[in-house]
Amino acid sequence: MTGLEEAGILTPLPRAFYDRPTLEVARDLIGKTLLRRTAEGLAGGVIVETEAYVAAIDPAAHAYRGKTPRNASMFARPGTAYIYRSYGVHYCLNVVTETEGVAAAVLLRAIRPTVGLDLMRRRRGPGISDRDLARGPGRLCQALALTTADDGADLLGDALWITETPDARPLPIVATPRIGITQAADWLWRFAVAGEPHVSARGVRSGTAGRE
DNA sequence: CATTTGATGTTCT
DNA sequence: GAACATCAAATGC
Numbered sequence: 001m002t003g004l005e006e007a008g009i010l011t012p013l014p015r016a017f018y019d020r021p022t023l024e025v026a027r028d029l030i031g032k033t034l035l036r037r038t039a040e041g042l043a044g045g046v047i048v049e050t051e052a053y054v055a056a057i058d059p060a061a062h063a064y065r066g067k068t069p070r071n072a073s074m075f076a077r078p079g080t081a082y083i084y085r086s087y088g089v090h091y092c093l094n095v096v097t098e099t100e101g102v103a104a105a106v107l108l109r110a111i112r113p114t115v116g117l118d119l120m121r122r123r124r125g126p127g128i129s130d131r132d133l134a135r136g137p138g139r140l141c142q143a144l145a146l147t148t149a150d151d152g153a154d155l156l157g158d159a160l161w162i163t164e165t166p167d168a169r170p171l172p173i174v175a176t177p178r179i180g181i182t183q184a185a186d187w188l189w190r191f192a193v194a195g196e197p198h199v200s201a202r203g204v205r206s207g208t209a210g211r212e
Numbered sequence: 213c214a215t216t217t218g219a220t221g222t223t224c225t
Numbered sequence: 226g227a228a229c230a231t232c233a234a235a236t237g238c
Contacts, residue, residue, distance in 0.1 A: 041226055051230070060230070062223090070222055088220030090231050107230060138231045148221095 017029040018078035022097040022104040027191050029095070033165040034111055036144040037158060043116030043144055044177045045134060046165055047108060049199045052189040053094070053177050055103035055141050059183040063103035065139035074103040081160060083141070083151040085115075087107055090138030091147050095162070109137045109179070112198040120144070136200040145190055160165070171196075 010018040013032065018025055027050075035044035055063035057073065062084065073181040074096060075084040082105050094105035111134045113120055120133050120143040134140040141147070146160070153160050172194040177186045179200065192199045 053230075062230075065224080068223070084230085085221055087229065087231050089218095089221080092230060094230090109230090136231070142232095178230075182228090 008166035009035060011163055012156045013079075013163060015077070015079045018095060018097050018155070019099065020078075020097065022052045022054050022106060023189065025095070025097045026050045026106040026189070027173060027175075029106060029108070029162070030191050030193060031165060031171045032162050033114065034108065034144075034162050035115065036146065036160050038145055040145070040155055041116055043113075043119045045111035045113040045115065045198075047110075047162070048109075048112050048196045049110035049192040050190070051107040051109055052191075053105050053107060054073060058187075058189075060178065060181045060185070061103065061105075067103070071103070074105050075101055076152065079155045081146075081150060081153040081155055083146055083153075085148055086138060091141035092137040093141055093144075093146055097197070107137060108140060110135045110192075110198055110200050111140055111143075112196065131197055135198050141176050165184055169186075207211045 009056045029047050029050050032047050033044060034047055035042060035053050053061040055061040062072045067075060068114045071082055073080055076096050077100040078097050080096040083091055084094055086092050093108060094107050096105045097141060098104040104105055124133055124143055132139060134143040157201060174192055175188040176190045176192060178190045
């Protein structure tokens with residue numbers, strides 16, 4: 001990674017980007033680049049799939065029934081990372097939205113890896129295809145070495161941030177039902193890049209591939 | 213190919 | 226005890 005290659009991706013999106021209605025942030029995050037720096041190096045990629053969760057009206061949101069030790073970060077200022085353990089096994093990364101004190105966040109469900117591919121391949125283990133490196137929220141966190149140790153991190157910091165994608169072109173964005181939940185699953189609060197192979201599809205009715 | 217199952221922390225009942 | 230914003234491996238057609 002030369003300085004030249006990193007030159008366009010070092011500036012985090014401003015906090016004002018996150019301090020907006022959650023559905024707008026979820027949609028606008030599609031096509032942005034998520035980056036993660038550890039002692040091992042830099043890794044990340046283009047966000048291609050998100051889901052919105054708004055505790056005030058959303059029975060599927062973790063904070064729907066109030067604040068707990070796990071979901072406390074959902075109440076933090078916009079631009080905070082909310083990372084929780086899923087099914088006792090995997091981790092999931094959200095970006096907190098809306099005003100501090102309002103529990104709302106966007107789950108990052110998949111990225112198209114563009115930076116630090118070898119590092120992510122090592123983290124994901126042998127036999128994992130590049131398509132599956134970060135396709136799904138649990139896989140994404142494993143590829144980026146994110147755990148609950150990073151819960152509450154500031155996305156305007158230098159270890160985890162989101163930035164404009166260099167040479168970005170408009171992407172075809174679709175809104176779909178959310179995945180893997182039972183409450184209010186039919187709300188069109190999931191956003192994805194149409195036809196993008198790095199988007200997860202587990203839990204969606206099988207059959208005709210490629211249509212979303 | 214599709215479906216089932218094991219892993220198991222946090223929260224709720 | 227059960228459910229859950231998941232994933233990979235095993236099993237069944």
